[in-house]
Amino acid sequence: MPNNQFKKGELYSFITGKASTAIARNLQKKFNTAGLKITIEQWSVLYHLWKEDGKSQQELCNATFRDKPSITRLVDNLEKLQLVKRVPSGNDRRINLIYLTKQAQKLQEETMGLAEATLNEALEGVPQDRIEICKEVLQVVYDNLR
Amino acid sequence: MPNNQFKKGELYSFITGKASTAIARNLQKKFNTAGLKITIEQWSVLYHLWKEDGKSQQELCNATFRDKPSITRLVDNLEKLQLVKRVPSGNDRRINLIYLTKQAQKLQEETMGLAEATLNEALEGVPQDRIEICKEVLQVVYDNLR
DNA sequence: GGCATATAGTTAGTTAAACAACTAAATGAA
């Protein structure tokens, strides 16, 4: 018995993720306006390296929910921008460990401030308890499909 | 006074839209498995044409939250697949009206069933009232940033 | 009518995602 909670007219936004698209575009514009020449996707990789760098590309795949070719090319472009460096692992010669450069470390504070500003705009007028419920529902969706 | 509702550790999923990415991938896999050779993005255009075709490309931009070059190329590819046809508007020679072919009309029922199945999997175990709140929050986010 | 402006759509260039096919290195079982 399917839980037929969705009427057809309601399918669209959930599938296409208009809200997260709007958030990403807003943040990308803030980056551009601030003269920060990085993409949202590059930022999402840096985000996990700021928590702790020296991660392998595979670990970045898991953290960012991207496949291996996507991470290969994102790391390629981040290396071109001199924001990260690939360092071969001593233990396992298949593995690259990805380290932040000094320039990337400088980006953290500024971009995090812009990201918080975007979320504050996005969620203006939404009570905290409803935000919590929304986050929890999205987490279940992710866990159900992963 | 900003409503500083997000702590740093909670930024990531909201911005990157992992839940909607998971939904879109799941549905794309269902299309592939069923032998339906369309992308989610193409489906999102067809979705609005199934409601009513003969829309202009600009109307499709607004409906799908995409810019004009994206719609130009999606319509290009849908035309190559013989799923839509561009028809010049009689009133305004700048405008193309986009009409579904018979083949596209046949796709509607099957793809809508798969989309509902994806959403039922995604939302399994989530009570209806929490789904409603989540949808409303995402709508506010979209309205706030659009 | 004539001209500035706005609107509809296209084209070009860069970045990214999905998939398949590939190389190199590590693992594990006989």
Place this chain on the structure above:
DNA sequence: TTCATTTAGTTGTTTAACTAACTATATGCC
């Protein structure tokens, strides 16, 4: 030790998004 399997990462191809620059047509003001 050897050989199949697994894991880490790369490369090639197609589709799509974003920006900027462009063409063609319509609108509105004088």
